[in-house]
Each structure stands twice: as C-alpha cells, then as structure tokens.
Amino acid sequence: MTADGARPDAGGQPVPGTPAHPVLSLDRVCLSFGGLRALDELDLQVGGREVVSIIGPNGAGKSTVFNVITGIYEPGGGDVRFAGRSIAGHLPHAIARLGIARTFQSLRLFLNMSVIENVMAATYGGTKAMPWESILRLPRARREERAVREQAEEILSFFGQRLAGYRRDQPAYSLSYANRRRLEIARALATRPRLLLLDEPAAGMNPAETHEITELIGRLRDERDLAILVIEHDMHVVAGCSDRVIALDHGVKIAEGGFDDVAAHPAVVEAYLGRDPEALAEGE
Amino acid sequence: MSVDPPSAAGAGPEVGADEWVARQARRHEQLPGLLGQAQRLAGRVGWWPRLAAAALAAAALPALGLGGFQLQVGINALLLALLALGLNVTVGWAGLLDLGYVAFFGFGAYGFALLSSGQLGAAGIHLPAYLSLPIVMAGAAILGLLVGLPSRRLIGDYLAIVTLFFGEAFLEFTTNVAPRTLGGPNGIVGIDPIQAFGVQLTSNAGYFYLLLILLVATMAALRLLDNSRTGRAWRAVREDPLAAAAMTIPVSRVKLMAFAFGAVIAALAGTVFAAQQISVFPPDFNTAYLILIYAGLILGGAGSIAGAVLGGLVVVIILDGFLRSPTEAGYIFYGLILVALVVKLRPWRKLAAVAAATIALGFAAHAVAGAISARAVAGGPQSTGWIATAVRDWVIVPASPKTAGNIAFVVLVCLLIALVQARGRWRTALLPPAIYLAACVWEARLVAEPSITRQILIGVVLIVMMNARPQGLLGSRRVEVPA
Numbered sequence: 066m067t068a069d070g071a072r073p074d075a076g077g078q079p080v081p082g083t084p085a086h087p088v089l090s091l092d093r094v095c096l097s098f099g100g101l102r103a104l105d106e107l108d109l110q111v112g113g114r115e116v117v118s119i120i121g122p123n124g125a126g127k128s129t130v131f132n133v134i135t136g137i138y139e140p141g142g143g144d145v146r147f148a149g150r151s152i153a154g155h156l157p158h159a160i161a162r163l164g165i166a167r168t169f170q171s172l173r174l175f176l177n178m179s180v181i182e183n184v185m186a187a188t189y190g191g192t193k194a195m196p197w198e199s200i201l202r203l204p205r206a207r208r209e210e211r212a213v214r215e216q217a218e219e220i221l222s223f224f225g226q227r228l229a230g231y232r233r234d235q236p237a238y239s240l241s242y243a244n245r246r247r248l249e250i251a252r253a254l255a256t257r258p259r260l261l262l263l264d265e266p267a268a269g270m271n272p273a274e275t276h277e278i279t280e281l282i283g284r285l286r287d288e289r290d291l292a293i294l295v296i297e298h299d300m301h302v303v304a305g306c307s308d309r310v311i312a313l314d315h316g317v318k319i320a321e322g323g324f325d326d327v328a329a330h331p332a333v334v335e336a337y338l339g340r341d342p343e344a345l346a347e348g349e
Numbered sequence: 350m351s352v353d354p355p356s357a358a359g360a361g362p363e364v365g366a367d368e369w370v371a372r373q374a375r376r377h378e379q380l381p382g383l384l385g386q387a388q389r390l391a392g393r394v395g396w397w398p399r400l401a402a403a404a405l406a407a408a409a410l411p412a413l414g415l416g417g418f419q420l421q422v423g424i425n426a427l428l429l430a431l432l433a434l435g436l437n438v439t440v441g442w443a444g445l446l447d448l449g450y451v452a453f454f455g456f457g458a459y460g461f462a463l464l465s466s467g468q469l470g471a472a473g474i475h476l477p478a479y480l481s482l483p484i485v486m487a488g489a490a491i492l493g494l495l496v497g498l499p500s501r502r503l504i505g506d507y508l509a510i511v512t513l514f515f516g517e518a519f520l521e522f523t524t525n526v527a528p529r530t531l532g533g534p535n536g537i538v539g540i541d542p543i544q545a546f547g548v549q550l551t552s553n554a555g556y557f558y559l560l561l562i563l564l565v566a567t568m569a570a571l572r573l574l575d576n577s578r579t580g581r582a583w584r585a586v587r588e589d590p591l592a593a594a595a596m597t598i599p600v601s602r603v604k605l606m607a608f609a610f611g612a613v614i615a616a617l618a619g620t621v622f623a624a625q626q627i628s629v630f631p632p633d634f635n636t637a638y639l640i641l642i643y644a645g646l647i648l649g650g651a652g653s654i655a656g657a658v659l660g661g662l663v664v665v666i667i668l669d670g671f672l673r674s675p676t677e678a679g680y681i682f683y684g685l686i687l688v689a690l691v692v693k694l695r696p697w698r699k700l701a702a703v704a705a706a707t708i709a710l711g712f713a714a715h716a717v718a719g720a721i722s723a724r725a726v727a728g729g730p731q732s733t734g735w736i737a738t739a740v741r742d743w744v745i746v747p748a749s750p751k752t753a754g755n756i757a758f759v760v761l762v763c764l765l766i767a768l769v770q771a772r773g774r775w776r777t778a779l780l781p782p783a784i785y786l787a788a789c790v791w792e793a794r795l796v797a798e799p800s801i802t803r804q805i806l807i808g809v810v811l812i813v814m815m816n817a818r819p820q821g822l823l824g825s826r827r828v829e830v831p832a
Contacts, residue, residue, distance in 0.1 A: 166595070178585065187596035
C-alpha cells in the first residue's frame with residue numbers, strides 16, 4: 066500500500082498527532098561511542114496514555130534510546146525531559162524513581178529470587194523503612210511490607226493465572242521464557258511508573274503469546290493510564306498496539322506517523338530491504 | 350486465542366500440568382527413606398521454632414558437663430559462626446567479594462581492647478560494655494562504609510583485591526604503627542572482661558552463653574532484614590545491578606549498607622573475642638583466619654542464615670575439636686575416604702573389589718618391603734588408637750619416616766592427578782594404589798604435621814563439597830545469571 070500523499074516528513078515539521086503536552090520528550094539527543102554516532106539529533110515525544118513504537122533494523126539505535134532515557138548512558142547533546150523536567154545526567158535509580166520503568170531485551174530478572182520477590186524488590190524506591198525499622202518490625206516497616214505485598218499480588222493478578230498461584234513463590238529461573246517476559250513487565254509496574262519502556266516484549270514468543278502481549282499493551286495503557294514506548298520487531302504487535310510509530314536507522318529518525326504510513330515509507334523499506342535496484346537505476 | 354490456564358481438578362493439579370511437574374521435581378529432590386521423612390518433617394516446622402529448638406539445644410550443652418577444652422572449642426565455633434553470618438551479608442546476599450573482612454573483626458577486638466585496658470593514657474580507659482560495645486560497633490560501621498567506597502566503582506575480582514589490601518594493611522598497621530598504643534607484634538594484653546552494671550563476665554561458660562545469645566539475636570535480626578526491602582535490595586543487586594538500578598534501587602548505597610552491616614557484626618564478634626582471650630595479637634586476624642571464615646560460609650551455603658552458622662560451627666569443630674589429636678584426625682581421614690568410596694563407587698561389586706584390592710595390596714607391599722629391609726617397615730604408624738593398631742602390618746612406615754614420607758607425598762599428588770585424568774577401568778585400577786599410598790603418607794608424615802594437615806583437609810572438604818553439593822549444606826541451588 067502506498068501512502069505517498071499522507072507521508073509524514075521525517076526530521077522536518079512536527080508530525081500531526083504528536084502530543085501537545087508530552088510526558089516524555091527527547092530534544093535533539095545525540096550520543097556517540099568513539100567515532101560511531103549512535104543517535105543523531107533525535108526528537109521523540111510520548112504523550113500520556115499513548116503507545117509509541119520504535120522500529121528499525123538491527124543496530125539502528127533503538128535500545129540505545131532506552132538506555133539514554135533510563136540514564137544508563139548520558140546524552141552527548143540535547144535534552145531528555147520527563148514530565149516537564151530535564152532528566153539528562155540523572156542516575157538510573159533516580160530516573161526510575163521519577164516514574165520511568167523499563168524491561169530488558171535480554172531478560173534481566175533477579176533469577177534466584179522468587180516471582181513475588183522480584184516484584185516486591187522493585188518497590189524499594191517507593192518505600193522508606195530503614196533497616197533497623199525492619200529488624201524491630203516497627204509500625205512503618207510493617208505497614209509498608211503489607212502494602213508492598215498487596216501491591217505485588219495485585220500486579221501479578223493483572224497477568225491472570227500466568228504468574229499467580231503456586232508460581233508466585235517459585236524462583237524466577239523456573240519460569241518459562243514467555244512468563245519471564247511477563248514477570249519483567251510485572252516488575253516494571255511495581256515501580257509505579259507513568260512511562261513504561263518495553264524492549265522487544267514479544268521476542269521469542271509463539272503467535273498466541275504474541276497476540277496476548279499485544280492485548281496486554283493495550284490494557285496497560287487503558288487500565289493503568291500508562292504512556293508506553295515499545296521497541297518491537299514483530300510487525301503484528303506494532304500494528305496492533307501502536308498509536309504512533311517511529312522508524313530509526315543509524316540513529317536517525319527516518320519516518321514517523323501511523324503504522325500504515327511508516328511501514329510504506331520508502332526510507333523505511335530501504336532501511337530494511339536495501340534500495341530497489343530498478344529504482345536505483347531510474348534515479349541515476 | 351489465549352491459552353487456558355491449567356484447571357485445578359480435584360485435590361491436586363492435573364497430571365502433566367506445570368504445577369504437577371513442579372511438584373514432581375520437588376519430590377525428586379527429597380531424600381529416600383528415613384532421611385526423607387525427617388526432611389519433610391523439618392520442612393513442616395517453621396524457621397522460628399527451628400531457631401528456638403537449636404538455641405535451646407546449644408544452651409543445654411554446657412550443662413551436660415563439657416570440659417574446659419570442649420567449652421573453648423564451643424566458644425571458637427560460635428565466634429566463627431557469628432563471623433560467617435556477617436560475611437553472609439556482604440558476600441552471600443549483596444554478592445560483594447570482601448577479602449578484607451577479617452580486619453573488621455580485628456578492628457572490633459582492638460577497639461574493645463583500647464577502651465577496656467590500661468593501654469590508653471596513664472590509668473587506661475575502662476569503659477563498661479554498654480558504652481564500649483556501641484562505640485566500637487559505630488566505629489566499625491563507619492570503617493565499613495569507607496572500605497565499601499571502592500565498591501561503587503569496582504566489582505568482582507577488582508573489589509576482592511582492593512579489600513584484600515585493606516586486610517593486609519590492617520595487619521601492618523597493628524604490627525608497626527604506634528607500638529606504645531597498639532603494642533606492635535606483642536599485641537595488647539590485660540584486657541578487661543566484659544563488664545556492665547557491676548557484673549563481670551569471667552568464666553568461659555559465661556562467654557559461651559553471651560556468644561550464643563548474640564548469635565541467636567543476630568540470626569533473628571538478619572532473618573527479619575532478609576525479608577524486608579533492604580534484604581530484597583541486597584539480593585537484587587547481587588543478581589543484576591543494572592536491572593536493580595532500573596527498578597529504583599540505589600545500587601551504591603545498598604552496597605555500602607551491606608559492607609557496614611557485615612563490619613558491625615564482625616566487630617561485635619571481635620569485642621567478645623578480645624574480652625574472652627584477655628589479649629589481642631595481630632596474627633589473630635591474618636588471612637588464614639579469613640579463609641577459615643570463608644570456608645565456613647561456603648561449606649554451609651552462602652546466602653543462607655542457618656547455613657552460614659552451621660558451616661562456621663562445623664569448620665571449627667572439625668579443625669579444633671577433632672584435628673588436635675592424631676587419633677581423632679584419623680577418624681576423619683579414613684572416614685572421608687570410606688564415605689567417598691561408598692558414595693561414588695557403584696555397583697557394590699566394584700566397591701568390594703577396590704576395597705579388597707587395597708587391603709591385599711597393602712599386606713603384599715608390607716611383606717615385600719619387610720623382606721627387602723627390616724628398616725623399611727620399622728617405623729609403624731605415627732597415630733595411636735585402634736586404627737593405628739589395625740593398620741600396623743598394612744602400611745609401610747620406614748624407621749625415619751620424614752624423607753620417605755615427603756617423597757611419598759609428592760608421588761601421591763602425581764598419582765592423584767593421574768587418577769583424575771584417567772577414565773573408566775584405568776581409574777578403577779589406579780584407585781587401590783592411590784588409597785594405599787595416601788594411607789602410608791598419612792601414617793608416616795601428615796599425622797605428625799597437624800597444621801599442614803588441617804589446611805589440606807579443609808581443601809579436601811571444600812573440593813568434595815563443590816562436587817557433591819555446590820550450594821553448601823543448607824544453601825539453595827542458584828543459577829548463574831548469563832552475562
């Protein structure tokens with residue numbers, strides 16, 4: 066399908082549909098590793114209750130965007146603003162505390178902790194009890210512990226039977242691959258985020274599970290009021306869940322807009338498949 | 350098209366469903382027979398009743414009429430258990446390889462010694478325990494934070510080396526700096542016993558109970574801490590620091606807290622040590638003792654409170670309790686060989702063949718050596734007791750066993766390497782001579798060198814442990830996080 070007429074202008078004027086008051090905005094963010102420009106003047110906005118997908122071939126800089134947002138890398142130029150304040154250069158745990166949670170492409174669960182402990186561990190920033198309060202079981206520690214457990218159980222029940230029941234107290238390493246992906250999302254939710262970054266949530270899943278993840282992303286947005294930024298290779302997921310799609314290649318935004326428009330954008334097709342030899346010949 | 354969750358039909362989960370598989374797997378881990386029943390029974394009793402039962406049993410020990418020596422071994426064992434417990438916080442939970450840990454123990458001991466002796470000033474300082482203990486522990490916490498600072502940047506091997514430097518620096522400091530105050534290599538002597546509110550703790554039984562109370566209290570505190578936000582944060586940082594940071598956990602601060610907690614527990618052990626010994630010397634806190642603490646923690650199972658304590662107790666009881674006398678050391682030596690053979694050699698025919706071959710080989714070798722030269726077998730076993738009597742005509746011990754024993758030891762090491770390399774029949778064939786040679790070396794040389802034998806035995810116990818149960822006695826199985 067061709068949509069040349071409605072094609073969004075990459076890197077030019079603001080694309081229609083970009084939120085007026087974004088939760089997250091990247092403003093001309095640059096990042097270099099030595100001589101390699103990983104991100105080049107990248108602009109990106111995510112609004113409240115909006116699902117934005119980032120697509121692009123391997124090495125396009127998608128995960129780097131996540132690492133810049135979550136403070137693992139400090140941007141070499143430009144600014145990252147979250148809820149109106151700059152977070153560039155903040156430490157990862159402080160950024161998470163502000164309300165940005167993420168999952169990892171190469172699952173990074175606390176494998177030797179139980180399922181519910183994984184979720185409870187992520188409430189650290191939201192609780193205050195000092196070690197001696199926990200040892201003496203003072204009121205604040207008990208109150209927080211009870212609340213944290215309830216919150217964790219509520220989050221796990223969001224995934225139906227997948228992470229509930231006997232699995233709750235099993236070590237995370239005993240989970241199946243798909244359940245590990247679910248637990249990563251559950252753990253991220255326990256930080257009480259406003260913005261959720263999902264790094265390839267459907268990687269390694271079968272079609273049924275992929276479909277389930279697509280629905281889950283929609284539910285997260287609608288039922289939990291989240292802004293969501295998704296990196297995904299599976300175009301079924303991208304088409305199914307995104308309000309807006311951004312295509313990256315070599316750290317540069319090459320297209321932005323609705324899924325159909327971006328998927329048909331010549332620059333996107335070229336980034337994935339290379340240039341059509343005939344078109345190449347015509348151009349010369 | 351979502352997949353239906355496994356329906357729980359009847360009492361248990363459906364055959365083949367995930368939960369059923371998990372239950373089967375757990376059943377497989379249980380031991381067969383009586384041991385398994387004991388295991389299941391113990392599993393039904395909660396953690397706190399078990400702690401109470403163990404504490405009561407330990408408290409009853411001195412009443413059973415332990416002699417002075419046994420009581421001292423008990424005190425040493427409780428000390429090492431307390432130290433292993435503190436190390437468990439830094440190493441077992443937070444995953445920080447702290448090789449300077451023993452210095453915190455030394456800091457506690459020297460700190461208490463300075464505050465409770467005639468060492469400082471003209472008349473000395475003689476603080477009561479309710480002042481000196483908090484001061485020393487607060488100092489240890491600050492020291493722990495300082496030593497933990499490199500952990501903000503360094504991980505793994507690098508942190509280990511830096512903290513090892515700290516441990517060595519402490520030894521140098523106490524040996525060479527301010528000899529008037531710290532006593533140099535002569536240490537500090539004449540330390541007050543622990544005293545508070547007019548009560549003085551002078552008997553060994555008193556220190557045994559004090560240590561027992563401190564140990565149980567520390568275990569209880571750590572148990573409560575383990576199931577709190579702090580404990581979860583420590584374990585999360587051990588599992589994956591990057592993910593922990595992304596989940597709102599301030600990684601550096603949490604690491605420093607682990608260092609401080611470990612240091613405080615070690616210093617607490619140090620104060621009791623100094624008060625009970627009445628003296629402290631730099632070598633009390635050397636690397637050999639550090640290795641002993643690590644051995645206890647690893648043997649018992651890093652990450653487990655009960656494991657750390659059990660490991661610490663077992664190491665001291667093996668080393669101090671049994672290895673002091675050659676006869677008792679022999680029980681452990683021959684016992685270990687026997688257990689290893691019974692566990693590893695299957696079917697039993699093979700076991701019987703190896704045992705018979707070993708015995709026959711011994712008598713044959715003894716007869717041949719005796720026929721060649723009477724001096725070659727004139728030594729006799731260096732150990733005493735019924736085992737020595739039993740093996741008198743079996744092992745070859747020359748009249749002057751020193752040189753021959755040393756050579757035999759080198760040959761034994763070579764033979765053991767060959768044994769490890771060999772496969773199948775060759776390995777079985779090499780077993781009898783290896784066991785026999787080991788017995789000869791033991792009776793000719795090792796029994797007479799208890800200090801070396803202790804180190805070797807600790808090494809052997811750890812090697813056996815690593816193969817049989819890598820998670821330690823009470824530790825739980827862990828998977829390594831792929832990098």
